[in-house]
Amino acid sequence: MATFQLELVSPEKLLLSRPVEMAVLPAADGEMGVLPGHAPMIVALRGGVITVREGGQETEKLFVAGGFAEVSPNRVTILADEATPVASLSRATAEERIAACRKALEGAAEMTPEKREAAMARLLAAEAMLAAAQAA
Template sequence: MATFDLELVSPEKLLLSRPVEMAIIPAAEGEMGVLPGMAPMIVALKGGVIRVQENGAITEKLFVMGGFAEITPTRVTVLADEATPLAELSRSEAQARVKKAEADYEAAAASATPEEREGAMDRLLAAREMEQAAEAA
């Protein structure tokens, strides 16, 4: 089967770089399956799980807190704000992040600009996705 090169980069390190058959990414508009030969585009990512498919099976799952993906017919580069293999997610850390994000959102709702409130809501939604992913892992 045809493949494309997938690279997943976080500020800390390169987490993944290899040919894959398919990747399912958490695009801001909804989950998006990426296959070889896709039209070029850049998509914003929301907090969620990237699933990597090789040899007809999901071989890797990584949680991203957001970022961007650059898609070309032969390569996908994911620039994640933060990325963690699903197996390494901590349920207690995810719960703590949700509590902090909820407090930050409530503080922003009282006196922040619309843009700041939107950013706080994005962080809260990503933290909730992390909590769900940690519980499912």
């Protein structure tokens, strides 16, 4: 089966770089499947899980807290704000993040719209992290 090069980079390190058959990305507008030959685009990512398929089956799941993906017909490069294998996620850590984000949003009335939006995005990413940790 045809493949494309998938690269996942976080601020800490290169997490993944190999040919894959398909990747499902948590795009800001909804789940997005990428196959070889996909039209070029740049996509904003929300907090969620990237699913990688190789050899006709799901081989890897990685949680990303947001970022961007550059898609071309033969390569996808993901620049993630934070990335963690789903199997390594901790429910307790996710619950702590949710509590901290909710506390930060308590003062939302005094925030600029941009800061409110960023705080809400962090809360949604933390909730997606908890959902991924519970599903693992």
